[in-house]
Amino acid sequence: MKKFKSKLKIFNNIKKEEIRSANKVLRTGVLSGFMGSIEKGSEDKYFGGEFVNKLEKNWSKFYNVKHAISVNSWTSGLTVAIGSLNIEPGDEIIVSPWTMCATATSILQWNAIPVFADIEEDTFCLDPKKVIKLINKKTKAILTVDIFGQNSNFDALKSICKKYKIKLIADSAQSPFSFYKKKFVNDYADIAGFSLNTHKHIQTGEGGILVTNNDFLAKRMKMLRNHGEAIVNNKNLLPNMLGGNFRMNEIEAAIAIEQLKKLKKIVTKIQKNTNSLNKELSKLYGLIVPKVRKNCTHSYYINALRINEKYTKVKRDIIFKELQKEGINFIFKGYQLLHLLPMYQNKIAYGSKGFPWANFNKKVSYKKGICPISEKLDKEIICMEMCFYDFNKENIKEIINKFTNVWKKLKIKKLR
Ligand SMILES: *Cc1c(COP(=O)(O)O)cnc(C)c1O
Numbered sequence: 261m262k263k264f265k266s267k268l269k270i271f272n273n274i275k276k277e278e279i280r281s282a283n284k285v286l287r288t289g290v291l292s293g294f295m296g297s298i299e300k301g302s303e304d305k306y307f308g309g310e311f312v313n314k315l316e317k318n319w320s321k322f323y324n325v326k327h328a329i330s331v332n333s334w335t336s337g338l339t340v341a342i343g344s345l346n347i348e349p350g351d352e353i354i355v356s357p358w359t360m361c362a363t364a365t366s367i368l369q370w371n372a373i374p375v376f377a378d379i380e381e382d383t384f385c386l387d388p389k390k391v392i393k394l395i396n397k398k399t400k401a402i403l404t405v406d407i408f409g410q411n412s413n414f415d416a417l418k419s420i421c422k423k424y425k426i427k428l429i430a431d432s433a434q435s436p437f438s439f440y441k442k443k444f445v446n447d448y449a450d451i452a453g454f455s456l457n458t459h460k461h462i463q464t465g466e467g468g469i470l471v472t473n474n475d476f477l478a479k480r481m482k483m484l485r486n487h488g489e490a491i492v493n494n495k496n497l498l499p500n501m502l503g504g505n506f507r508m509n510e511i512e513a514a515i516a517i518e519q520l521k522k523l524k525k526i527v528t529k530i531q532k533n534t535n536s537l538n539k540e541l542s543k544l545y546g547l548i549v550p551k552v553r554k555n556c557t558h559s560y561y562i563n564a565l566r567i568n569e570k571y572t573k574v575k576r577d578i579i580f581k582e583l584q585k586e587g588i589n590f591i592f593k594g595y596q597l598l599h600l601l602p603m604y605q606n607k608i609a610y611g612s613k614g615f616p617w618a619n620f621n622k623k624v625s626y627k628k629g630i631c632p633i634s635e636k637l638d639k640e641i642i643c644m645e646m647c648f649y650d651f652n653k654e655n656i657k658e659i660i661n662k663f664t665n666v667w668k669k670l671k672i673k674k675l676r
Pocket residue numbers: 333334335336359360362363405407431433434454455456457466467468
């Protein structure tokens with residue numbers, strides 16, 4: 261494998277600001293401010309400590325949203341979001357198959373049934389036209405994924421939700437600073453949220469943030485985060501909540517406070533890099549760069565490059581191997597297709613008797629072919645991780661050269 265001549269720097273935004281902030285917490289000795297009970301005198305502590313509260317305040321100001329609720333991972337966040345809807349076992353939630361596994365398992369955590377709808381070919385997000393066809397009396401929500409850094413088709417999804425009186429949840433883990441018509445995700449989705457795991461644009465190691473403008477759902481989510489109904493002595497107005505410990509600690513919150521301040525700068529730099537890269541890559545015959553929705557922005561967590569073999573006359577997998585040989589080690593082939601995972605193929609979430617499908621919903625199909633666009637795109641794309649290195653201008657130039665070399669070597673026709 262060839263090396264880069266221009267030095268590649270590992271992407272790392274943890275600098276002196278984060279270290280100082282985390283140290284502030286360490287010096288106090290109070291590493292979590294949460295208490296798991298609502299007793300007289302400790303009511304405030306039920307909602308976390310000083311840094312958790314400051315983070316949530318800063319986050320809601322930044323995103324212009326009523327409630328920001330921190331959790332210990334975005335996987336926890338998704339579980340809390342679905343739990344707050346108070347759905348029945350066997351209810352259906354329509355979800356994208358083109359995402360990380362946690363998106364759909366959050367539905368199964370509540371014994372509800374994920375129903376996979378296909379995606380739009382040019383954005384990789386849920387296709388509203390496919391979603392509509394799957395709605396029935398059991399459908400309680402749409403869980404869309406703002407995948408790779410771009411928001412879903414919120415205008416269309418929102419109007420579907422309004423018509424059928426169901427909720428819109430957005431998994432915005434990969435799109436923390438993306439605009440849909442000049443607004444953030446929380447202006448469209450009933451509940452949305454972000455991941456702060458170590459691979460994302462900004463991080464706290466592990467962590468996540470939920471956002472909502474809905475007071476009732478916010479209240480429920482804060483309860484679910486901290487043991488829910490198990491700690492409430494009767495007379496509560498928010499019933500049926502199997503809570504857990506999904507609380508963020510003070511060190512993570514202190515780091516997140518500093519990371520949030522850097523978010524805009526981080527995303528803007530990645531956008532600049534990706535735009536100058538894609539401007540050149542789009543000239544390569546048979547390579548299709550991501551399309552950005554009109555009046556929207558893209559955070560480019562992943563730069564998804566489509567290889568159209570009809571034009572290249574060379575297989576995607578061969579191009580991929582050659583790119584790797586050139587030293588491009590921040591790419592992978594295809595993406596996760598959830599409906600084809602063994603759990604869905606076997607329809608067993610836990611136990612051995614096919615729960616929850618056998619009990620509630622035998623009909624839902626996870627057969628190969630139910631999401632043809634996803635299945636086709638999986639064979640076409642090469643994903644480039646834009647948060648893998650802290651790319652500079654020279655790196656970008658070199659990536660362009662390496663791509664051009666591969667196209668030359670494989671004798672793929674050049675457009676211009
Ligand atoms: C990262 C990610 C998650 C999970 O987030 P964690 O914080 O790692 O639990 C969920 N959905 C998508 C689309 C993600 O990229």
